[in-house]
Amino acid sequence: MSITPLMPVYPRCDVRPVRGEHCHLISEDGRRFLDFASGIAVNALGHSHPGLIAAIQQQAATLMHVSNLYGSPQGEQLARRLVDLTFADTVFFTNSGAEAVECAIKTARAYHQSAGSDRFEIITFNNAFHGRTLGTISASNQDKMHKGFLPLLPGFRYVEFNDLEAAKAAIGPQTAGFLVEPIQGEGGIRIADQAFLQGLRALCDEHDLLLLLDEVQSGVGRSGTFYAYEQYGIVPDVLATAKGIGGGFPLGACLASEKAARGMVAGAHGSTYGGNPLGMAAGNAVLDVIGDEAFLADVRTKGERLRSRIEQFLGNYPELFDSVRGRGLFIGLKLKVEPRGFVAHMRDNHGLLTVSAGDNVVRIVPPLVIDDSHMDEFMEKLSAAAATYQPAVAA
Ligand code: PLP
DSSP states (O other): SSSSSSSSTTOOOOOOOOEBBEEEEEEEEOOEEESSSSHTTTTTBBBBBBHHHHHHHHHHHHHHOOOOOOOOOOHHHHHHHHHHHOOEEEEEEEESSHHHHHHHHHHHHHHHTTOOOOOOEEEETOOOOOSSSHEEEEHHHOOOHHHSSOOOEEEEEEEOOHHHHHHHHHOOEEEEEEEEEEEETTTTTTEHHHHHHHHHHHHHHHHHHHEEEOOOTTTTTTSSSGGGGGGGTTOOEEEEEGGGGBTOOOOOOEEEOOOOOGGTTSSOOOSSSOHHHHHHHHHHHHHHSSSSSSHHHHHHHHHHHHHHHHHHTTTTOOTTEEEEEEEETTTEEEBOOOOOHHHHHHHHHEEEOOOETTTTTEEEOOOTOOOOOHHHHHHHHHHHHHHOOOOSBOO
């Protein structure tokens, strides 16, 4: 038998982390890495955060799981805090980002179908990433995720990101809403234009469609505000969140306004583990830190400082670096070469973890709790890596 016990769907590298210490990871063979990947924008509080550990330990010792057939004081507390922090009136908890997006899609269909309409189609945008379930791969135009898994779920139409006219032209009698990342993560830290998101909001209002935001990657402080939509002067009808909200504990949520959630009645949706007390404890511990305006202001300041330091440095290697972009600590470094080789070089030869993304971008997504010493260490490692890199293949 040649297949590995772990199903070989990930091209795993040789680094085998066994311990996390604040903004660093330590591998099985004792190497120490500066972690500016954060489990792909998950470990917002870094590793081994005392508040998060204590909350999970205490809840694990008290009550780990009960069914959603019972009342949930822990869930009510976290949902209330999310409602108070956002546009939302109600929250459904999930265990992952894809499940949160699935819930958002179902909420949009139910919004229309509970009112006697048969609208079901969701307009999504090129290069989006919404997850790996059948529904969420169908919501993305990316063929590489479809290959081998056909047929796709019907009910999605793809148009160009940031093209408001194309979005408008795609609206038809079956359209239920738009699903969009305000900042595309996997797509390469591509930022939605203000006029684009405001235009989608206006189209939704005009045609009675729902605006579904996928903030699984951009949310929970990553972009410098609690959710990125706050920077656009709009509110969504439904929002999918995950990753940072559990700080490393598997947790997601679908947030909705009361109007948008009109079809999500008793028996309409469910999850065995969604909203379990352990996840709620983790989410509450994360919000204790990130749900604070002073903390978010600090993320914005650190993000601007880090981005400008990278910007100033880029000119030293014009053949390697193109530009830097992003919001808060959601930063994309666009290369002139294919990024995976450089990400591997930084990791293997300079102890620096980052993540590649679309559009030749290296994603720089550190824990939100970094300080100046981590930025200094990052710049030193980036600089050393650039000085020693010899790209194998030009982009
Ligand atoms: N949506 C976005 C924008 C994401 O970045 C991701 C994951 O990277 C997902 C959805 C899927 O989340 P999960 O992997 O937790 O299912």
